[in-house]
Amino acid sequence: MAEEMRLVLRNLGKIDPLKIDDYLAAGGFNSLKKALGMNKSDLIQEIKDSKLRGRGGAGFNCGSKWNFAAQAQADQKYVICNADEGEPGTYKDRLILENDPHALLEGMAICAHAIGASQGFIYCRGEYPAAAEILKEAIAQAKDKGVLGDFDVEVRLGAGAYVCGEETALIESIEGKPGEPRIKPPFPPVSGLWGKPTIVNNVETFVNIPLILEKGAAWYAAIGSPSYPGTKVLTLSGDVVHKTFFEVPTTTTVREVIYGLGGGLTAGKQLKAVQIGGTSGAFIPADQLDTAIGFDELSAIGAVLGSGAVFVLNESRDLADVTARIAKFFAHESCGKCTPCREGTARMSDILDKINNGQGKAADLALLSRLGRVMSCSSFCGLGQAAPSPLMSALKHFPADYEARLN
Amino acid sequence: MPNITIDGIKVAVPEGSTILQAAQEAGVNIPTLCHHPDQSVKANCRICVCEVAGSNLLQAACSQPATEGMNVKTRSPKVLEARKTILELILANHPQDCLNCLRNENCELQSLAAEYCIRDNPFELKVRGLGKDLSTPALFRDPDKCVLCRRCIEACSVIQTVNALGIEYRGQKAMVVPTLGKNLIDSPCIMCGQCIHACPVGAIGEIEEIDELLAAIADPETVVVTQIAPAVRLALGEEVGMPTGDLPMDVLVAGLRQIGFDHVLHTNFTADLTIMEEGHELLKRLKEGGKLPMFTSCSPGWTSFCETFFPDLLDNLSTCKSPQQMFGALVKTYWADKMNIPASKIFSVSIMPCTAKKYEASRPEMQSSGFRDVDLVLTTREIGRLFRMSGLDFEKLAPADFSPWMSKYTGAGVIFGASGGVMEAALRTVYEVVTGETLADVNFTAVRGFEGIKEATVNLKGTEVKVAIAHGLGNARKVMEQVRAGESPYHFIEIMACPGGCIGGGGQPITKTNKKRLERIQAVYEEDQACAVRKSHLNTEVQELYKDFLHEPLGHKSHELLHTHYQAKDKKFL
Numbered sequence: 001m002a003e004e005m006r007l008v009l010r011n012l013g014k015i016d017p018l019k020i021d022d023y024l025a026a027g028g029f030n031s032l033k034k035a036l037g038m039n040k041s042d043l044i045q046e047i048k049d050s051k052l053r054g055r056g057g058a059g060f061n062c063g064s065k066w067n068f069a070a071q072a073q074a075d076q077k078y079v080i081c082n083a084d085e086g087e088p089g090t091y092k093d094r095l096i097l098e099n100d101p102h103a104l105l106e107g108m109a110i111c112a113h114a115i116g117a118s119q120g121f122i123y124c125r126g127e128y129p130a131a132a133e134i135l136k137e138a139i140a141q142a143k144d145k146g147v148l149g150d151f152d153v154e155v156r157l158g159a160g161a162y163v164c165g166e167e168t169a170l171i172e173s174i175e176g177k178p179g180e181p182r183i184k185p186p187f188p189p190v191s192g193l194w195g196k197p198t199i200v201n202n203v204e205t206f207v208n209i210p211l212i213l214e215k216g217a218a219w220y221a222a223i224g225s226p227s228y229p230g231t232k233v234l235t236l237s238g239d240v241v242h243k244t245f246f247e248v249p250t251t252t253t254v255r256e257v258i259y260g261l262g263g264g265l266t267a268g269k270q271l272k273a274v275q276i277g278g279t280s281g282a283f284i285p286a287d288q289l290d291t292a293i294g295f296d297e298l299s300a301i302g303a304v305l306g307s308g309a310v311f312v313l314n315e316s317r318d319l320a321d322v323t324a325r326i327a328k329f330f331a332h333e334s335c336g337k338c339t340p341c342r343e344g345t346a347r348m349s350d351i352l353d354k355i356n357n358g359q360g361k362a363a364d365l366a367l368l369s370r371l372g373r374v375m376s377c378s379s380f381c382g383l384g385q386a387a388p389s390p391l392m393s394a395l396k397h398f399p400a401d402y403e404a405r406l407n
Numbered sequence: 408m409p410n411i412t413i414d415g416i417k418v419a420v421p422e423g424s425t426i427l428q429a430a431q432e433a434g435v436n437i438p439t440l441c442h443h444p445d446q447s448v449k450a451n452c453r454i455c456v457c458e459v460a461g462s463n464l465l466q467a468a469c470s471q472p473a474t475e476g477m478n479v480k481t482r483s484p485k486v487l488e489a490r491k492t493i494l495e496l497i498l499a500n501h502p503q504d505c506l507n508c509l510r511n512e513n514c515e516l517q518s519l520a521a522e523y524c525i526r527d528n529p530f531e532l533k534v535r536g537l538g539k540d541l542s543t544p545a546l547f548r549d550p551d552k553c554v555l556c557r558r559c560i561e562a563c564s565v566i567q568t569v570n571a572l573g574i575e576y577r578g579q580k581a582m583v584v585p586t587l588g589k590n591l592i593d594s595p596c597i598m599c600g601q602c603i604h605a606c607p608v609g610a611i612g613e614i615e616e617i618d619e620l621l622a623a624i625a626d627p628e629t630v631v632v633t634q635i636a637p638a639v640r641l642a643l644g645e646e647v648g649m650p651t652g653d654l655p656m657d658v659l660v661a662g663l664r665q666i667g668f669d670h671v672l673h674t675n676f677t678a679d680l681t682i683m684e685e686g687h688e689l690l691k692r693l694k695e696g697g698k699l700p701m702f703t704s705c706s707p708g709w710t711s712f713c714e715t716f717f718p719d720l721l722d723n724l725s726t727c728k729s730p731q732q733m734f735g736a737l738v739k740t741y742w743a744d745k746m747n748i749p750a751s752k753i754f755s756v757s758i759m760p761c762t763a764k765k766y767e768a769s770r771p772e773m774q775s776s777g778f779r780d781v782d783l784v785l786t787t788r789e790i791g792r793l794f795r796m797s798g799l800d801f802e803k804l805a806p807a808d809f810s811p812w813m814s815k816y817t818g819a820g821v822i823f824g825a826s827g828g829v830m831e832a833a834l835r836t837v838y839e840v841v842t843g844e845t846l847a848d849v850n851f852t853a854v855r856g857f858e859g860i861k862e863a864t865v866n867l868k869g870t871e872v873k874v875a876i877a878h879g880l881g882n883a884r885k886v887m888e889q890v891r892a893g894e895s896p897y898h899f900i901e902i903m904a905c906p907g908g909c910i911g912g913g914g915q916p917i918t919k920t921n922k923k924r925l926e927r928i929q930a931v932y933e934e935d936q937a938c939a940v941r942k943s944h945l946n947t948e949v950q951e952l953y954k955d956f957l958h959e960p961l962g963h964k965s966h967e968l969l970h971t972h973y974q975a976k977d978k979k980f981l
Contacts, residue, residue: 178574183470185448216977314845336555336574336581340489343496347530347577366530371895374492377465378456396690 001255002248007245008092008207011100016180016329017134023102029147035110043114044070045207048216051229054279056082056165056202057230057277057306058382059295065199066173067087067334068189069115072197077117079108079151080193080200083124083131086162088329089276089309090129095245097124097131101138105153107206107252110213111199112151120153123170123194127158148402162333166193167200169335180337181381204233224250225294232305238312246337248293255289257400258312267402269314273397278304279326280386282393283319293398302393304386310352319394319401324352341384344375348391355405365402369395408566411477424466426457426479437481438490438519440497440607441556444470445566445921452497452556453518453576456489457481466490467713470709473864481806486659491523501608508609513608513917514598516554537582541553542592544598545614545765546913553583553610559602565866566896566906567880569712572595583610591948596717599708599880600762600913601902613786614912615763617793620783623754624667631754633663634734634813638760638824638909639787641930645916646863647801648793652930662799663790664807670746671809675816677730677737678823678832680952681705682943684969685727685829686837687960689899694872698722700875700890703829705729708904708913709768710878710973718975726970728824731764732773735780735970737813741956745812750776756783758790760824760912763904769877775968786914815948818849818934818941825931826878826908829862829903834865834874835942841867849941855932857907857925860886879906 015022046161048063067078081104096104108120124132135155142148154325163169168182171193173227177259192198208230212220221229232259233247241263248257254274258264260316265271275285278295282303284291291297295305313322327349334345351368354360372388372395379385395402408419413428418433425448430437441452441596448470456465460478465486468479506513540548555574560583563572567651576582585594602611623629635790646653660671689701704710704725713724728736734757739750757764761784767773785793794801819835822828831851837845841905846943853863854874861880862875875897877883883902889895905911907924910931935941943949957964 015711139828178577181450184474307711331578334578336577336579339453339493339496339555342555342579342581343500347496347499350531370488370492374489378453378489378493380451380467 001261002252004246004261005248005249007097007223008012008204008233010211011103012095014101015100017099017101018137018280019144020102020138020147023100026311027214028102029106031213032106032109032147034389035113036212040070040114040116047114049226050220051209052205052220053228053295054202054331055134055208055232057304058079059305061328062201062205065201066111066191067243068112069197069199072190074197075390076119076196077115078193078196078198079112079115079117079360080174080198081108081120081203081206082165082200082201083122083128083172083349084158084165085128085203085307086165087126087307087309089235089237089311090278090307091235092245092308094128094131094209096130098134101135102142103210104203105138105142105191106146106155108208109151110144110209111206112117112203115199117199118150120151120341121151121174121180122155123164123174124155124157125247126158129157129283132157149233150329153325156339157230161335161380163335165381166383169381170200171198171309176337180335185212199390205216205259219358225292225297228295228305232308234308236294236310239265239317240310240312241266242345253292253294254310257310258289262310262312265312265314269316271312272315272317273319273394275311275313275390276309277304278309279306280383280389281306281309282347282389283313283397284340284393295392301344304389319398320356320405322350323391323394324356326390327352330383334387336382338380338384340375341381342381344371344379344384345387347371349377352391355402358405360402362406365395365406409473409475410480411473411475413479414481414548419733420473424473426459426471426477427474429473430468430479430481430925435481437468438522439469440519440956441558442553443605444563444919445559446558446561446605449557453493454490456486458486458959473899476631491525491654493937494519494523494525494639495528495530495555495917498525499528500535501533501554502534502586502678503532508552508610509749511616514609514709524775540591540816541583541614542590543596543598543614543766544769545598545762546591546596546603547612547614548591549587549610549612550582550584552608554608555581555583557583558605559583559611561604562601565766565881567599567601567904569595569597569599569880569885570764572602576831576855578805589752595879597708597711597715597904598913601786601905602919603762603913613763613788615789616765616783617789620756620785620793623657623756623783629754630669630752631667631756632670632672632738633668633756633758634672634677634731634738635659635663635758636674636731636760636885636909637678637821637926638912638931639758641824641859641934642760642910643787645740646788647794649801651926652753652933655806658801658804660809661807662794662797662801663803665799666793666797672734672742672814673740673809673816674730675820675823676813676946676948677733678820678948679817679943679946680683680969681727681731682819682832682836683949683953683960685725686833686840686967688725688727690841691834691836691961694871700895700900701725703901705823705829706763706902706904706909707761708763709880709883709902709963709977710762711766712883713887715976716884717891720887720890721973721975723890724973726972728969728971729764729767731759731784732780732971733969734769734813735768735773736775739776739778739780740968742813746878750778754782755780756785757781758785758787758910760787760915762786762913764914767951768966772971783823788914788916791916798887812948816948817943817946818936820946821935822931825855825928825980827856827876827901827902828908828931830854830874830876832943833899836944838865838867839942840944850972855928856930857921872899873897876901878903878908880904
């Protein structure tokens with residue numbers, strides 16, 4: 001039986017997020033003190049040794065990323081927290097922002113020290129005004145107490161564009177420009193906000209940092225999957241009994257999450273598929289439920305860990321219907337910069353509508369497959385590259401749902 | 408020097424090269440659409456994607472750096488599938504009316520569609536139906552044809568700093584719009600037409616007025632007279648398949664007569680006249696403490712820019728009309744009298760390398776002759792089309808002469824076509840007028856070339872005159888900010904709206920690169936070099952004009968016909 005392990009959510013329900021003294025009493029900011037006393041390269045080595053990988057979806061080694069920015073020579077560097085949690089079905093960052101804002105500030109301040117930055121930004125999802133207010137209050141209290149030293153943090157609110165979760169689009173947005181991704185390379189650790197070396201990490205990533213310093217890299221690296229150690233906060237939705245959040249080690253299987261912690265499916269129904277990682281995640285069929293919710297384990301079956309959203313579909317659900325709604329979402333959220341994503345997302349939505357209206361032909365399924373292949377390998381950024389995966393996985397595992405609608 | 412392999416061909420390229428540059432080095436052709444050799448890398452069309460060993464993702468050749476040991480495939484099945492699909496996606500939104508398009512046979516998308524054998528597009532044709540913007544007298548926009556490459560935006564906002572164009576909306580609703588979605592006429596657009604050269608398709612073009620010309624020619628009562636701007640001849644050859652500069656002037660005149668022009672004259676004549684007026688205006692300002700630095704006023708894109716963005720500096724603009732408008736005012740007065748043709752019967756056409764000239768001719772104050780001074784402005788491209796329509800063989804055409812009184816010109820008039828030319832022409836005349844001496848060398852090479860801002864100092868009998876030349880409005884803006892701040896050291900500044908000057912004008916044959924502009928500049932100075940007379944004040948027809956009609960530079964008649972005023976543009980977006 002899988003059990004929860006609350007590392008990231010260690011203070012949830014235990015402290016008052018609006019009282020910095022609560023956080024201090026729980027040992028808060030001790031890790032920052034420790035970090036400030038450490039040599040920067042030792043500090044980065046500690047993070048590398050923990051094998052912590054980014055929780056935003058790309059899974060890049062956190063210490064290595066920091067190292068690029070630390071090595072870069074510049075008069076100014078920036079630390080940005082990506083709190084633009086726009087992935088449907090995901091609210092794990094919001095849990096942290098609203099319940100443990102100081103842990104985030106502490107993680108960011110440690111990063112700032114490691115790379116030599118004095119300014120930070122928290123790019124908060126526009127639909128999270130309450131979280132933004134809590135963050136502002138937390139920053140004010142931290143400044144008041146002087147716990148952040150010379151590290152300054154500001155909150156920036158997004159305006160609702162999904163693509164701003166992509167780190168370079170997020171940077172463009174902070175600079176006051178339309179949220180569109182930048183050409184990479186250069187990557188943000190070399191040239192990011194206003195052309196300066198910049199670390200962009202997810203909320204969940206930053207909140208792991210104080211813990212790693214407190215308990216040591218070896219302790220952290222031993223938790224969960226060896227290639228993606230630690231825990232993952234999961235948010236369950238769909239046809240599952242417990243539509244709530246859980247934090248589990250990354251060795252926990254999808255089956256344990258759904259049937260153990262999640263309490264199984266509602267109304268005694270059978271599982272048809274589960275989509276993990278958010279709207280751009282692949283659909284996983286019932287025979288692959290014993291896959292662990294580790295980054296590489298899910299990649300190996302063509303799925304993603306992504307944001308940690310777990311969307312459960314029972315036997316009555318029709319994937320042709322579900323993927324048509326998803327396609328509409330991406331057509332709406334494509335920024336319009338590159339051809340494959342701008343035109344591809346819209347065409348994918350159109351063709352799925354046509355199939356669902358009973359006007360599709362077998363050739364339309366072939367066209368969807370070709371379109372998905374091309375979008376995933378030739379789009380400018382992760383949005384267009386990932387947008388076809390729900391459909392591609394559904395066509396692979398549940399072709400009957402589509403074939404039944406053909407004319 | 409990274410060593411990379413492209414389609415099995417090994418090539419060493421300079422550090423910082425892209426795959427696209429490496430492929431050019433290796434002799435491998437990679438298709439592009441949003442890429443422009445003189446602009447920043449955009450990587451948004453994705454036509455140039457290639458397979459790079461070790462990555463599942465295809466990489467855009469235009470943006471991906473070539474790194475040591477990289478192995479690139481540019482024509483694998485995966486690459487071809489992606490390119491073809493991307494083209495089909497673009498074409499599925501694109502009006503399928505190539506036959507009616509201004510850019511038929513000169514369109515990058517059309518060429519790609521042909522190269523990639525696009526036949527039965529599996530994506531349903533869905534043209535957006537946004538309709539054309541015909542709000543300006545010079546340019547139209549056809550956003551339905553736009554492929555969103557954003558090259559026009561860079562031309563307008565980065566190169567020209569006019570910022571009339573931008574992206575609005577996102578996803579499939581994304582479109583290039585004039586400021587805040589207004590019509591082009593309500594944006595800061597100064598109609599320079601540089602966006603036309605940047606556009607790979609027919610989404611922006613000149614307002615075509617060929618039919619208006621043909622109607623005038625068809626009317627037996629109308630005397631159709633034309634002037635040809637200095638930058639036209641050398642580029643017009645390009646439109647009829649000749650190398651830049653190779654179309655002889657007398658053959659061009661013969662061609663225009665074949666088309667049906669009754670009289671062919673030359674704007675170079677009024678270019679020389681402009682030097683007489685503007686040179687004396689400068690001397691007057693220097694002597695009487697007038698507003699300095701004085702700016703040239705030949706380029707209507709530039710004068711509109713000044714009226715729009717620097718209305719506080721309008722007094723610095725020379726009051727001289729452009730050569731086109733001086734010509735227009737004289738052809739229906741002085742020339743009509745000389746030729747004994749009633750001005751009312753004259754249809755005055757100008758052939759220009761410029762789109763802004765269409766606007767300039769339509770300005771309400773440009774009616775000094777009592778009629779509209781210039782009835783119709785045709786661009787080099789439109790004349791090129793007329794020539795193709797006429798079926799003329801320029802290799803076999805017998806040379807013909809200009810009509811008299813307003814067609815003689817000097818090398819000084821010729822060089823108006825290149826950035827620095829007006830300045831050089833002015834210096835040739837001003838120097839001799841002030842010093843009374845003959846210039847030992849008429850070549851002021853410091854003011855020539857493609858450098859964005861050029862400067863020189865000339866000693867006029869002990870007075871140091873400092874001059875500057877800027878071409879492209881981004882460069883002009885830098886010079887103007889200096890003037891506005893009161894920090895400009897110059898007495899006289901030549902500004903041309905278009906990069907390279909008129910040879911790179913918005914009405915010239917579609918000009919993809921600055922390399923082509925440089926070729927044309929070369930041709931301009933070769934023509935100047937070949938002229939027997941190279942100083943405006945030695946133009947005998949201009950001398951006769953003063954003797955018989957104007958009497959003196961800046962005189963009463965000149966004031967009435969050859970000088971103008973400017974007006975701040977009341978644009979609310981500023």
